[in-house]
Amino acid sequence: MTSCSSEFDLIAKYFAPLATSPNAFALKDDAALVPQRAGHDIVVTTDTVVAGIDFFEDDPPDTIAKKALRVNLSDLAAKGAEPAAYLLSLSLSPASADEAWLGMFARGLGDDQAHYGVTLLGGDMSGTPGPLSVAITAFGHVPAGRMIRRDGARAGDFVYVTGTIGDSGGGLAARQGPLFERYRVPDPPVALGRKLIGIASAAIDVSDGLIADLGHIAQTSGARIVVEADRVPRSDALRALWGNDVLRAVTAGDDYQIAFTSSAPDAPAACIGRVEKGAGVVLLDARGQEIAVPVKGFTHF
Amino acid sequence: MTSCSSEFDLIAKYFAPLATSPNAFALKDDAALVPQRAGHDIVVTTDTVVAGIDFFEDDPPDTIAKKALRVNLSDLAAKGAEPAAYLLSLSLSPASADEAWLGMFARGLGDDQAHYGVTLLGGDMSGTPGPLSVAITAFGHVPAGRMIRRDGARAGDFVYVTGTIGDSGGGLAARQGPLFERYRVPDPPVALGRKLIGIASAAIDVSDGLIADLGHIAQTSGARIVVEADRVPRSDALRALWGNDVLRAVTAGDDYQIAFTSSAPDAPAACIGRVEKGAGVVLLDARGQEIAVPVKGFTHF
Numbered sequence: 001m002t003s004c005s006s007e008f009d010l011i012a013k014y015f016a017p018l019a020t021s022p023n024a025f026a027l028k029d030d031a032a033l034v035p036q037r038a039g040h041d042i043v044v045t046t047d048t049v050v051a052g053i054d055f056f057e058d059d060p061p062d063t064i065a066k067k068a069l070r071v072n073l074s075d076l077a078a079k080g081a082e083p084a085a086y087l088l089s090l091s092l093s094p095a096s097a098d099e100a101w102l103g104m105f106a107r108g109l110g111d112d113q114a115h116y117g118v119t120l121l122g123g124d125m126s127g128t129p130g131p132l133s134v135a136i137t138a139f140g141h142v143p144a145g146r147m148i149r150r151d152g153a154r155a156g157d158f159v160y161v162t163g164t165i166g167d168s169g170g171g172l173a174a175r176q177g178p179l180f181e182r183y184r185v186p187d188p189p190v191a192l193g194r195k196l197i198g199i200a201s202a203a204i205d206v207s208d209g210l211i212a213d214l215g216h217i218a219q220t221s222g223a224r225i226v227v228e229a230d231r232v233p234r235s236d237a238l239r240a241l242w243g244n245d246v247l248r249a250v251t252a253g254d255d256y257q258i259a260f261t262s263s264a265p266d267a268p269a270a271c272i273g274r275v276e277k278g279a280g281v282v283l284l285d286a287r288g289q290e291i292a293v294p295v296k297g298f299t300h301f
Numbered sequence: 302m303t304s305c306s307s308e309f310d311l312i313a314k315y316f317a318p319l320a321t322s323p324n325a326f327a328l329k330d331d332a333a334l335v336p337q338r339a340g341h342d343i344v345v346t347t348d349t350v351v352a353g354i355d356f357f358e359d360d361p362p363d364t365i366a367k368k369a370l371r372v373n374l375s376d377l378a379a380k381g382a383e384p385a386a387y388l389l390s391l392s393l394s395p396a397s398a399d400e401a402w403l404g405m406f407a408r409g410l411g412d413d414q415a416h417y418g419v420t421l422l423g424g425d426m427s428g429t430p431g432p433l434s435v436a437i438t439a440f441g442h443v444p445a446g447r448m449i450r451r452d453g454a455r456a457g458d459f460v461y462v463t464g465t466i467g468d469s470g471g472g473l474a475a476r477q478g479p480l481f482e483r484y485r486v487p488d489p490p491v492a493l494g495r496k497l498i499g500i501a502s503a504a505i506d507v508s509d510g511l512i513a514d515l516g517h518i519a520q521t522s523g524a525r526i527v528v529e530a531d532r533v534p535r536s537d538a539l540r541a542l543w544g545n546d547v548l549r550a551v552t553a554g555d556d557y558q559i560a561f562t563s564s565a566p567d568a569p570a571a572c573i574g575r576v577e578k579g580a581g582v583v584l585l586d587a588r589g590q591e592i593a594v595p596v597k598g599f600t601h602f
Contacts, residue, residue, distance in 0.1 A: 019520010030376045034343040042335040075331045
């Protein structure tokens with residue numbers, strides 16, 4: 001007899017080549033070893049992307065793979081961690097369960113492995129009557145005790161954000177053009193994240209929307225965050241699409257940039273506000289008037 | 302404003318109490334730290350259980366939680382690892398997304414955390430239009446370099462299996478009684494697993510069916526495994542249900558026992574056969590005749 005079945009064949013054909021570390025046992029075991037580094041903590045994060053919620057089922061498979069991986073690398077970056085490895089749990093819907101799809105999906109992962117220096121450790125693959133979903137668990141390393149947390153923001157700190165905000169939300173609204181490509185394939189500042197150790201007092205990746213995510217920092221830190229709307233960096237492409245509608249940009253979500261606080265006045269990102277005593281997040285217009293923020297960002301319920 | 306939404310409230314209410322380790326940051330961060338132990342490797346495994354495939358959607362929520370956790374602890378046990386912590390990724394269908402359900406689900410996890418000495422590190426929770434699914438990623442420790450692998454079986458080794466085989470499959474067929482409880486809540490030999498380091502040359506947890514899983518060992522080890530049907534341990538309850546139908550027991554799956562090979566003639570489990578040169582798995586009857594095994598165990602495609 002042969003113990004092969006198509007599930008195992010597919011894993012061997014498309015995913016085993018991505019498992020380049022001896023820790024992965026070539027995906028031939030039930031388990032893998034998490035890579036350790038002397039003097040470092042291992043940061044772990046997990047996020048799932050689901051067709052119809054986080055991407056379109058007919059998106060190019062390589063972009064789905066990259067988004068699934070990058071939303072996790074984004075979390076690692078915001079914690080100051082250097083990415084190392086990941087687990088993949090793939091729930092295939094009938095529409096996605098063909099080899100051409102899997103081949104393109106695996107190619108997207110392979111491209112990003114080379115780009116970010118990460119490797120597949122293991123995971124599982126199954127069929128689902130529900131929508132296609134891709135769950136990734138990513139591991140990274142930070143110097144021991146130095147993970148950048150959410151709860152370190154202190155009154156007097158400045159508030160920063162990397163990149164530009166709202167592009168992905170604009171892309172989702174426009175459904176075409178370079179912003180839509182950004183929605184499909186986010187570009188988290190992975191290299192910058194590591195440099196924020198010793199600079200950032202608190203950090204979070206912007207996934208639910210800038211205001212909502214700063215709200216997480218404010219709440220966990222027990223502080224108030226004031227954001228000046230005009231200082232929120234926005235791309236020319238987004239301004240062409242949404243004009244000066246900052247509110248829409250800061251509530252759109254899916255940015256996968258890093259929002260952080262720091263006592264340093266010259267941190268390597270755009271300064272958009274400050275931390276005060278109190279609670280919550282306030283968005284101010286150019287005259288210092290509060291802009292009401294009706295939507296606090298995406299939640300699943 | 303408050304940054305709370307119901308998703309975060311539910312996590313705080315039901316799951317934060319399970320995150321008893323400082324490595325989990327009380328589930329208030331995007332990430333957690335994987336617990337390390339000096340002189341040990343970190344074994345990681347991930348498995349997802351899905352309503353309608355691995356359990357019934359109307360099963361008691363605490364049994365769903367326990368099954369989801371235990372199928373992962375079973376993998377760790379088969380690798381010789383002592384379980385330490387886990388991540389939970391919960392995809393709730395509309396039918397399961399109520400607080401009573403979540404409360405019972407969390408209580409099931411809490412009971413098992415106390416029983417197995419593990420703690421919740423983090424995860425995520427989302428809604429799905431598809432079936433309820435529970436993905437768990439579990440971490441355990443083994444002395445460095447000593448993880449029990451699939452590929453170490455050698456001609457001359459004996460073949461062993463823990464517990465009794467087929468109970469869960471019988472329970473699924475009967476849909477009632479103590480065997481059905483075993484299907485719902487497996488009882489992997491977690492404490493025994495650790496004792497197999499230095500004894501087992503190869504091991505796997507029996508999830509796809511005894512013959513199929515031994516097939517994985519045979520294939521990865523490049524050896525042939527011969528199983529004597531009469532020596533496969535079966536419970537009285539299963540014999541009452543299926544009589545002497547060994548074939549059904551060894552292809553049923555969902556056992557979550559450990560099958561292993563060892564050069565020791567007196568390993569702490571039932572000896573059911575031997576490893577030979579060659580390939581594949583052979584099941585022999587009392588007269589030494591080969592029993593044809595038409596079904597090689599469960600696969601997802």
